[in-house]
Amino acid sequence: MSRGIEDVTLDVRRGEVLGFLGPNGAGKTTAIRVIMGFLRPTAGTAEVLGLDVGHRSVEVRRRTGYLPGDPALYAGRTGWDLLRLALKARGLSEAPLTERIVAALGAPMDRDVKKCSRGMRQKIALVLALAHDPEVLVLDEPTGGLDPLGQRAILEIIDERASVGRTVLLSSHILSEVEQVCDRVAILREGRLIALSTVASLRSQKYREVTITFVGDPPDLRGIGEVEIVWQHENRLTFRVRGEASQLLGALAAAEVTDVTIAEPSLEEVFLDYYRGGRDP
């Protein structure tokens, strides 16, 4: 039976936000379920805070805040009921961040879960995952079902938790949110890890689009590294360049330039490049 992921090796550093990126079915949730001890790997190991998740799963979950994708909660119970149950299971009498997170998200903690919309359930589940201030956060699609205000609030909370040393593994297929909060990104395709790098580094591996206005005719850039001329009109030249730029700068040094525009690719373009081009690590 296919287990969903294969040969995935990665680490998340303390205080880091790592984005787990990939379309539906890429294996993000499977990887998270291995980390949380729901699935047993046929080979390999997973450790959280130095604890083997196969043998020390309860301890791992004691020190972790977990948000499942599209969380399901007990109908007939309120958010407060569920928080009390969660705190009892953790051996805690109170959760230090409850008030702040409930207020920031506007979580309807008094409402019966049965009467909550998808977004309201998501907010309650986020409170349950975050309120006890865990050392590690494992969040599967944290902005799923949230309105724009809720999305912004949770991304700010994630950013703030990382800034005080909490470690965050965030799974998402929404590139803008990954770009906004993640230090590094792991891209999964068909259960395999195809890229693991900082957002900036991933971008640099892709072309940048450069537009230069010269005084007089543009220099001849053909044959220089990975430069692809896109468009030329009189003394204005647009081209794409990938990788090391020193050779290009050398060629441009002799030319007199009046204006330069360099457009960095978005993470979305990087992501699509990996998927369309089928580029392997």
Place this chain on the structure above:
Amino acid sequence: MIGLVLDLATRSRVALCWWLLGILSMACYVVAVYDSIGSLQDLRNLFEQYPESIREMFGEVDVGTMDGWIHLELLSWIPLVLGMYGGIFAAGTISRESEQRTVDFILGLPISRTQFIGSRLIVGLANIGTICAAIFLLLVVGVLLTGHTPSADRYALALLNAFLLGAALFSGYVLIASFTDEQSRVTGIAIGVTLVLYIATAALGAAEAPDWLKWLSPFEHYHSASIMSGRGVPILPQVALLVGTIMASAAALYSYNRRDIAV
């Protein structure tokens, strides 16, 4: 673990109350009508004319006595109800958690799978025990109110036997639920198996099947007829039910600890 048990007990209490309402209503009816029809000679004659397989199902009792009447009309089928309750409870608290994905919430907390299944076993057994205890109390009080002398020791023994049988069936259904994620499937299996075992036990008895074959059915180890007729209760079957409960519970814990919990 205590929190988990209390939470589940709280969540299951409304359903338990409905089960108790139904069972105790039937028990009230049985006790209340005894004076009007229980002592009729025609009823004895009718029972004796039943085919052996049917009488085997109810057991050899004198239906003209209060104890025989209570056995025939109530205690003979109580394990059937306990078995069904156990199956529905196991399906609703284990398979349903997987099917509705609430298991992600509960096992995302620092709760081991052993604690998860253990809490289901404890609350399920406690609820089955509560049903048996409530029937006992109702029988004692009800029989007293109708002007008869209750055979409290016989009720207690018969209901203890019923509890052990219900526990064995329940732990078997917990085992099935531990590897089945569909609530409706586990419910169907539990009700079907309970009915088949109940009927098959009577049929095997009537057909004079070999003892080893009859021993395979948990219902064979239920001796309410013997207890209510004052013939006592054999100990070995009770031990067999207890051992069956322990083995099925251990197998359920092992199975649930070994499996993947997928979405």
